[in-house]
Amino acid sequence: MKPRLTLLLLLIVVTPLAIVGWLGAKIVGDEQDVLQHRVSGLMTGQLRAVDAAISTALDAYQQRVLEEMRPFTVERDALRKRSRESALSMQFYVLEGAGKLLYPPVDSPGALTPSEREALARTAQIWDGGELLASVGESEATAETGWKAWYWGNGLQMMFWTREGQRIHVAEINRTRLLADLIAALPETDEVAPQLSGGRIQLMDATGTVLYQWGSVKNEEALKTAARIALRAPLSAWSLEYATAEAPGIGSVVAGGFLLTLLPALLLLVGLVLGMAAYFYREQSREMREAAQRVSFVNQVSHELKTPLTNIRMYAEILEREAGGEDERMSRHLNVIVSESQRLSRMIANVLTFSRGQRNALNLRYQSVVPDDVLRTVLEQFRPALSARGIDVELDLRIGEECSLDPDALGQIVGNLVSNVEKYAAEGKLLRMESGLDSLPSGLGRIFVVVEDRGPGVPAREQARIFEPFYRVNSLLTEGVSGTGIGLSISRELARLHGGDVVLEAKESGGSRFLVTLACRPVAAPTEGRPA
């Protein structure tokens, strides 16, 4: 019963806890996902803000370039001076509507300055392929200005164009200066928004090379990209990344907070479950304790009762013999005294056996007996009680020869079974007992005894448990019937000790059928002592 109870308690405690834990984990996990989503949304939002800042800085740059380009002119010296002195642009160009360069003077190569020649070599693909015109053409007809990005040398190159009548004025941007100005417009590390500290924002070029970054991190190697966006045109080849050392780190801090709010409820639930378990355990163990106390009390008392009971039985039997059949009334009364004292002896024997069994000190004393005689003696003892309850006895006993076994054990086992029939199955009005002897190949014999009744039987779900000590089938049947709850347990224990068993056999019609088997030794070598 102990392991079963523990298992049950464990189940009671663990199952709800597991459910709560699983639910909690699921909720936290979901929350984590939501948070992660929210955090990455936050990061993306942050990146968009940066993108907007870059866009603003680019607009400012464009404005300053436009100022350098004004007033619009096609005059060569003026354009040369501008190209020479501009801090923002490398070179200015002027295109006529059809796409032909008016400046630098491509028609007269001799007139080109070395820097103009270099500039034309740098931008050849733009002019030869008509790329800029195409770019101008693509933009809306009303657009007065626009950007053209292309690749040359060490990366993204930019051109800014503006329309003036039929002409297009172009500034080839100083790429590094533009980048330096964009960087100047972006935050420094000590300016980073505090809610995103521990993260780093990186501006990257098309190859993923970091152009600029801010945000202090402890371990640069552990940085992982948490969010990424492409810059808006014309810098769409570049991207912004939000990197953190530990992506879920941000989430878990917040999720931890969430867990904190969930914790009291969780603790309450756990407490409740544990309390319930403790209550059940206490109840259960209280019953166990009480039963054990009962047994221990009975045990002590039984020892004291044994001697006077023996005397009572002995003198009652003497009196019965002496009275002869002279007085029928007296004889009947004496009979009751004898059978009741026999019943008391059995109960005492059971209790003592049980308490001995608890201490693993059950002894068997083998004797050479005829088992059927033992069975008849038991039935004889019960006859008054059985007949009082109107129970007929049917016998089919077939072990006439002697066997070596412990007659007390056999008597006690069968006595308990018969006592149960008398107590619980009286309404069946029948007790059937059968005995026989099997020969085993090992040379050992085995006797079997069947005790059958037509009572209500044992409910299927209780069948396994009726052999547990102190277990009593809790039903109307057992109500009002006294019993220690150790009879069947002791019977099975004794039988098993005797190399056999007591089992409840399946029965088609009503009632129950117990089968007792015991090993017996050949009579030729009667021995005494403990079997292994």
Add this chain to the structure above:
Amino acid sequence: MTNQTMKTALARIAVTMLVSLLALPLTMSGATVRLNVDAANPMLLSGGVRKTYVRVALTGMRSDRGVRAPVNVAIVLDRSGSMSGAKMAEAKRAAILALDRLRDDDIVSIVTYESTVDVLVPATKLYDRRAIRRAIEGIEASGSTALFAGVGKGARELRKFLDRNRVNSMLLLSDGLANVGPSSPGELAQLGTSLGREGITVTTIGLGLKYNEDLMTRLALASDGNHFFVEEAEDLEAAFATEFGDALSTVAQGVTIHLDCPEGVRPIRVLGRDASIEGQRVHASLNQLYQDQTRYLLVEVEVAPGAAGRVRPVANVTVGFRELATKTDQQLRGDASITYTNSASTVESRKNREVMVAVASQIAAERNKVATALRDEGKIEQAREAFRQNKVYLQDKAVELAAPSLKDEAKVSGEAEASVADEAQWNRARKQQMESNVQVQTQRAPKAAPKKKQE
């Protein structure tokens, strides 16, 4: 120079002085800048196409007013991991000592960079020196080298107070290779050009033996700044002092030089510095002119044949600049001409020694670059020979022109020659070489002698 052209030049200077006198009657000595335009060979051999050099020299004059122009300086410090220890400590000390030389109305900003950039002290006047000093003392080294972004942020701080009447300069310190953001010498040079055109000079200090001298020198050259190779951290102070000394002695800035060649004279190339040649015209600019220092533009010209005795003007020069003492724009004009002669010895004896020294110096610098390129390609023997020839060339010129400065430059070439074979020695020599080249090309001061002599 003939008497006539001399007179014309003097007259022009006088007119300029008069103009500035009229503009600011209280300014006594308006000419804070002296302009000299000279041909290397005032006498040219007649009867053939001849080449010569024209030097446009500008000298910052000592101001008797004793009031210097306010400065706007950004100190951009490398605080990457490699700087930790003595380097960082010395850099901080040098920066703090340099700030001590500034007045309260000067403007300073401090930018530090590693993997990311911090603007430690946004551009501010020096009223609260203690806070700035504390900020500098708190710098700790770690991380990578986002040099480009450091320069970008430094430039932004300078722009907050960018003023033609202030000396706008950035002092960039790095001890390693830029590895975050653009990091090629070409890209940094492109940025330097842009900053230079804006009036910002970037002076670079390479500390130790692991920085990229190509990047640092090209950035400096493109913005008309200086470059120092500081091998030992304790010499940082001298480099800072030299740069601050220059900045504090600036007399003019935003200098533009326009040189026109008359008919019969064709500008071929400009030695040493970026300039643009547009037909007969040469345009160049210098960001700053310092007191007692001469900076120049050197143009090689081809002169059409002429008959002996004929005088031919070879250059008309207009120089514009902002005079800081008076906060006015000034202009100077000058010209140079040659006279044809039949006597080769006269040509030889009349050559302008100063211009010839400058020419020798620039030619040697160019040849050193070629030799360095050979060494970079792994052609060690050819590089050794090129450096040796250069050394000999400079030594000969030093004797011929009685120019001790050429002897010093010969030494640098000699060191390069001696070190080409050894990787570690070459690394040092290459840095010395590049540093020397910047100073030759920009005519900027070499750093003050270190307190302790190396070796």
